[in-house]
Amino acid sequence: MSRNANDAAEDPSADEILRFAGVSMRYGRGPDVLSDISLSLPRGSFHFITGPSGAGKSSLLKLIYLAAKPSAGTVRLFGEDVARMAPGDLPRARRRIGVVFQDLLLLDHLSAFDNAALPLRIAGHKPSEYRGDVAELLTWVGLGGRMNALPPTLAGGEKQRLAIARAVVNRPEILLADEPTGNVDHEMALRIYRLFVELNRLGTTVIIATHDQDLVARSSRPVLHLDRGQLKPLPPQGPQNGGAGRV
Template identity: 50%
Template sequence: MIRFDNVGVRYGLGEEVLSDLCFDIKPGTFQYLTGASGSGKTSLLRLLFLSLQPTRGNISIFGKNAQALDRTELPAIRRRIGIVFQDFRLLDHMTLYENVALPLRVRGYEEASYRRDVIDLIKWVGLADRIDAFPQVLSGGEQQRAAVARAIIDQPELLLADEPTGNLDPALARRLLRLFIELNRSGTSVVIATHDLSLMEQHSARRLVLESGRMEVYD
């Protein structure tokens, strides 16, 4: 699904923040991306989501050379990827329901075909009583769960999650982890960026460990 060959990234004239990355992500796999703060986790997620170009090396995604993609091809590739950002990026003028349903609306589906699925997922993440609320009145944890629901509603081929349980209590964190595991079992490849060791201990999976911009892979 994804292959990195000697990928490096630098911002401006500074030193590389990621260096000599060589790894792959196979279809239907689950992996944690971990490392200390500042180790390059967010930059790597941006590479995977094609919102950042490498300074050197090659990235292949869904069988295509990422650097050779035309701008017109990017939306179709990104629709195959679900992403949970640390800052959530919910749209303030839309209700929670409308935010979660947005990926399906963008694809042109009729609401009647997805309304029940959206409502069921919102209930599953514990937000049934907030379904018509706007993001401004949601707590940080509620916004986080809404962002997760939006990322997975369309069962993407690849899910990227940047600290998805960071604002949640342990019980909710476990519940979301179970959701990610079930999504993975249905065929989605999952990459969770986290520094939460207790979360990683709950589900054994491959670890991509970044340290000072370099990666070690532990299968």
């Protein structure tokens, strides 16, 4: 469960995987897209990030997967202050994070199998060590017959599942997903959600940014609600919001 921001900022615990303390972020000289965010997520937690378009969900994820730096405040990831990480430590930290990007970022010239195996190759594993696992994972996400296909030949939902397979293939400690069910039907969305739950059950911390209120409501997982760059209490939307997180 997420904790009260003030408590979390004062009491970093050993099982904390992510902590934001007074974090703001802006692009260039523009206005703050995130403002004074404080939160603390324990290892193995499962959170949704919700909020209207432009609320800062993707920016918040960018800060977590180390693709952006805060303009103010402190981000602690895996117990380390990100701003103090040596440049050589950043790639190693990124390898502990799996990301399903909103625009998927699949490499069109690589087969589905190569795309899915990419994080393992970058981490320096030998093909013999992961061939079977990658094939099994692709089969699990329904791409068993499409392993040799190039992304441009895949349907939207297939691409989405491939991006998810790539994000989870190296059993990341944190899984971030930006609208992971945006291009899939309801049944596949639930299946993907169950994959995330399964990973979470195995110890992965899962953070999902989504507009899919139905998914959020069904999950009863805590919610971090962003509104104009600030964490706000989730607005009342009916009985399905019982699992909203606290900020």
